[in-house]
Amino acid sequence: MTDMIEKGKGPTSTPEEREFELRAQIGSIWSGGRLFIGMYTFLLASEVFSYFYLRSSNNGMLWRLPHQHAPIAYGWAVFIAMSLTALLAMYGQRQLKKGSVVDFQVAGWTGVTTGLIALIVQIWQLTKLSFFPGSSGYASTYMGFVVMNIASIVIGTYWLETTLARSLRLRKELGGENPELSMDPMAQLFRANVASMAYFWGFLAIGGVLFTAMFYVM
């Protein structure tokens, strides 16, 4: 909380209080990560609801025009790149827990790369659409999905990248061989953040399976 307190005007704190604050911060990252997933679930659920609502309504027999498909190859490419990012994020977090910081960083930066690839392909896919956005219910919900997926990839990749950047900062500020694994409060907060980030990517991967099935398989 140093950032909240004017220089020289801060409270004094006992070791117990500092420990209490640290536990609260770690708990906040943990429960904040889960709550964020809950919030995001409702956002994605709105898209799922819209898809099935319009599909079952089939107003004017215009749920989906004959032979109307989103670009399947691009869709699968995005799905694979996102899943890969999720796997790398989770693998990296596992390796970090086991004490292998290098593995975490290599997996992380690779994950950032696959995340960016997913983002570029997802945006590029919009130029390859064979239908007008308002031509049917399917086309409309597909556009909604694309916008949400772009947001998901940006948020997830940002979170992954910033944990890696923080890892580099830890090295600068704490020194030592593997400061990410130390008991320093900053390192503990860092590890909690990595865990929440990996959890979020796992959630995005599960969501990706659902949306891929909805838009490219069903």
Add this chain to the structure above:
Amino acid sequence: MTISAERPIEVVTPSATPPAYGRSWTQRPGWMSQHLGTAIVAAILGYAIGHWFGNYLASGYSFVANSGQNSIADALALTFGVVGWLLGIGALNYPLAKLIGRDGAKEETVDNWTKYFRYSLDHKVVGLQYVVGVLLFMFTGGLLAMAIRTELLNPTTHVFSADTYIKIVSEHGTVMMMMATSIIVGPLGNYLVPLMIGARRMAFPRIEALSFWIFVAGYMVIFSALPYGGFPTGWTGYAPLQTQAGPGMISYLLGFAVIGIGMMAAGFNIAVSIINYRAPGMTWSRLPIFVWSILATAALLTLATPVLFAGGLFGVLDKTVQTAFYVTEHGGSSYLWQNLFWFFGHPEVYIMALPGFGIVGEILPVFTRKPLFAYKVAAAGMIGVALLSFFVWQHHLFQSGINPDMRPLFMLTTELISIPTGFIFLVGMGTLYKAKIRFEVPMLFAMALFFNFLIGGVTGVFLSDVPVNVTVHGGFFVLSHFHYTIMGGLLFAFMAGLYYWLPKMTGRMMNSRIGKWHFWTMFIFFNLTFFPMFIIGLLGQPRRVYTYAPRLQGLNDFSSISAFLLGVSFLIFFANLMWSMWISPVKAPANPWDSLGLEWQTANPVPSYNFERIPVIMTDPYRYSEADAPAFADMGDGAGRSSSTTAGSSQA
């Protein structure tokens, strides 16, 4: 790990200088510092760039060229304007700095009055910023209400055209609903929750600050609808009217989405703070009832608002890239909007109601010197209301897009929700029972809530029944019902909270005599304004129409004149605020109401870190009637605070 009441002697003073890693780029010299002024400039620049970009992108599209209206440019202008606003105020400094691994810990802090015009990480500053923000919202929404009542003075002589009238009604409704969603969580939730749970900070202070500044941005986006020509849909924005509306509709949809982000941010931060930052000893059964109400509200904000955001996003896509989410003729459905809107919209009613109950639950024990009756029932009632509120939204579709066979189910769930609501109401009555009441201004407002909400609640039970609903749908009866619950409940509770906690927040007492004038005028004219509307509604006057049957003019005139006098009562409030805060301020005692609440036990003014020592909670929060009750908290200065000690201190 627990912090025991027996404190260790060792203390550690924070280092006088932060670690030196060079000057952070988030730190600015004085002339480059970020504040409201830079935010306005950046927002205007963002707006202009967005508009230019939108024209560059889309001016050649046939639907733009043919209509002469470039919705893409309008949407991009507003979006870039919001981003510019956030960049200008400094809300994006830290997220951008994180990308390159920079530490946000070296962001500038300002300790003078200008901090209220900046992106502040102090929850107390954010709380006070919200007070001003929501009052501004309320004032502008109130002016629009006066315009509505002016038009309704006469059914044949018109001040506004029918088109202008519906746009005023729409803007009034939207502004007021968005204001009401934040009116307690924003100012009082942000300011008081950390103090009430014994925390030195919020869990995510940057997200908290972001929630306020984005709230202001959303306010401006919604107001931008007026220069864009307004929107004719009412606050509910129903399609297909939404689809047919002009560019003002973009402001409505985008404004909802932007404010939605702020609401999610606020709810998220507050919920996480309550879960993790409660002081040692503050178990769930010792949590102040106001905090319970804010927790339930924060959960609703976090989970229900994303659906509104998605609904707004789909609407913006319909208006810009020509999707057809809400266009039935193209495979969409206008009922889809109704479902998404009300899936948020009905929990929103409880987002507004629950914090009001929390405030009165906090105030009643103080002014009756009794424990809160059935505290656990009240807490359970709040959680019950929050849960059930997700299962009632279809009652808003009784008249439109619902399978008639589904009506009984949603009638049942709607009636069920009156049970936990009734619990909360009875908790208040139980606390008042045989009490020796001190009729101070906050208590008057708190008691008025029960009167108003009883009328609003009972008419709500009527409305949940399909036959009544079908009969009075779309009329003034419904309008009166929700004004009784929202204005009669929430706004009276907000006033109770302001009169009660402003001495803590500002160190100055509100003038009691003017406060009583404010209360009585507001209470009387509120009821005289809105009660006749039940009758007007039953006699068949529809909402959102600028004319009506001549035989209803007497009742409408009575209601309008009462509304003007209700407006005067708000002027009395603003006069009291000016008088008590700036013209003739009276220093507030440390604990003017003899409260046991933890928020009153901190130093005055509250230091930026709230508590010198993290308090240890020793007992329940409402043991007012026990003369020898143990201290509520060990404040770490060698003495706890009990009812007897606070009573003594307040006399000082």
